[in-house]
Amino acid sequence: MKLLQTNIHEIETAGELEKIINENENVMVCCGRMGPMCIPVYEVMEELEEERENVKFYTMAFDNPEAAPIRNAPQTRGFMGIPFTMYYKNGKVIEATSSIQSMKQVTNILDEHFSS
Amino acid sequence: MDTTYDVIILGAGAAGLSAGIYTSRARLNTLILNEGAVGGQMVLTHEIANYPGVEITNGYALANIMKKQAKDFGCKIKSNIKISNYDFSGDLKTINLNDGRSFQAKSVILTPGGRPRNLNIPGEDQFKGTGISYCATCDGDFFTDKEIVVVGGGNSALEEAVSLTRYATKVTIVHQFDQFQAFKHAIIEAQENPKINFIMESELKVFSGNGKLSAVQIEHLPTGKVAEMKTDGAFIFIGYLPNTEDLHGVVDLNNRGEIVVDTDMKTNVPGVFAAGDCIVKKYRQVTTAVADGTIAALSVADYLRSKN
Ligand SMILES: Cc1cc2nc3c(=O)[nH]c(=O)nc-3n(C[C@H](O)[C@H](O)[C@H](O)COP(=O)(O)OP(=O)(O)OC[C@H]3O[C@@H](n4cnc5c(N)ncnc54)[C@H](O)[C@@H]3O)c2cc1C
Numbered sequence: 476m477k478l479l480q481t482n483i484h485e486i487e488t489a490g491e492l493e494k495i496i497n498e499n500e501n502v503m504v505c506c507g508r509m510g511p512m513c514i515p516v517y518e519v520m521e522e523l524e525e526e527r528e529n530v531k532f533y534t535m536a537f538d539n540p541e542a543a544p545i546r547n548a549p550q551t552r553g554f555m556g557i558p559f560t561m562y563y564k565n566g567k568v569i570e571a572t573s574s575i576q577s578m579k580q581v582t583n584i585l586d587e588h589f590s591s
Numbered sequence: 592m593d594t595t596y597d598v599i600i601l602g603a604g605a606a607g608l609s610a611g612i613y614t615s616r617a618r619l620n621t622l623i624l625n626e627g628a629v630g631g632q633m634v635l636t637h638e639i640a641n642y643p644g645v646e647i648t649n650g651y652a653l654a655n656i657m658k659k660q661a662k663d664f665g666c667k668i669k670s671n672i673k674i675s676n677y678d679f680s681g682d683l684k685t686i687n688l689n690d691g692r693s694f695q696a697k698s699v700i701l702t703p704g705g706r707p708r709n710l711n712i713p714g715e716d717q718f719k720g721t722g723i724s725y726c727a728t729c730d731g732d733f734f735t736d737k738e739i740v741v742v743g744g745g746n747s748a749l750e751e752a753v754s755l756t757r758y759a760t761k762v763t764i765v766h767q768f769d770q771f772q773a774f775k776h777a778i779i780e781a782q783e784n785p786k787i788n789f790i791m792e793s794e795l796k797v798f799s800g801n802g803k804l805s806a807v808q809i810e811h812l813p814t815g816k817v818a819e820m821k822t823d824g825a826f827i828f829i830g831y832l833p834n835t836e837d838l839h840g841v842v843d844l845n846n847r848g849e850i851v852v853d854t855d856m857k858t859n860v861p862g863v864f865a866a867g868d869c870i871v872k873k874y875r876q877v878t879t880a881v882a883d884g885t886i887a888a889l890s891v892a893d894y895l896r897s898k899n
Pocket of ligand 1: 604633876
């Protein structure tokens, strides 16, 4: 069941998440709620989705039990602020951030790891 | 995208989107440039229950409808941009972006709103998301059975401190003055909550920890004594600042940095108008921002008519 009302595709199951990160080279997944720290990150992703064809952008609901692989990832240990935003390259986590991020913070990560 | 417009609106919160709806409906070629997320502070609001004509909604939904209305009337919106400088001196106003793009318009409406104030002390950036939060509703549950501090003494600080007692075992409110700047009922509710205690006339100086926040240094202002306190988290609610730093010397501001306007939302610069939380006014609400934005848009239409 979809829990987020954004214009970005929402991943609903752990299986779908695994399939997506294994089948795509560069993937960004923002795992959050419809709250003030998360919405600005979804907005940034919406903007970037139009410009960055080499990156796949997804959301996942933090309260969806299927998001356990993100909530329990070693890279998010110690995170105490939503959203948990994950960056995957060829199926592996290469960066993870906690709480609100600006356009600049997101593009810095994309430029560093996902520049074509 | 064209680079010359009838009107450019700076900011896509309630004021800017309302202005955009009115100017584009009046067939003025309109561009909204927005530095953050479309919706502004509305998207910080989990629940809006006092917007007339709309039953309880969340800020994101309300903002999305306003954005759609503006776009449907032909308004162009570019968000997450960064402005490098403005030149409002001539008849044609110029706005330059950091990425090198430049836009011109015959008139401008400034609607940059406000943002939560940061403490700007060592460790604040480092522990954002690993112990420091600005949103109780978002992050409260990470602090279940933990001890936290809340910084601030206004309505938000006291109300959020009470809501955080649903999760935390102990909430310590740190406030710089000897009294709170909040409604009486909010003060009483916090004072009567057994999980809340208070450190008055004190300021946070440093956040520290290893990977995540574990302690804060607190200075008692009358004596200057600094003590360290162990904590699992810190929530900061110390008010809002107008987003007008870049407008010093561009338009008239008061000593709080708010833009000075007349009743038609005109600034001191011909062709430049302002609306919403950034202007000098007493009440900051979605309804008042919408009203200001409407007035500014209608004044722009008048101004452009008088120019033709
Ligand atoms: C937690 C919270 C709860 C609230 N609850 C309610 C409520 O229940 N009911 C109610 O009526 N009001 C509520 N308010 C107040 C209300 O949200 C605001 O008064 C209103 O949204 C202000 O709108 P605005 O358009 O003036 O500014 P903002 O919403 O601040 O929008 C300004 C926009 O401009 C952007 N910007 C900033 N600088 C620039 C620049 N230089 N150039 C371009 N863009 C720029 C910002 O990023 C932002 O997107 C609440 C506010 C908060 C923070």
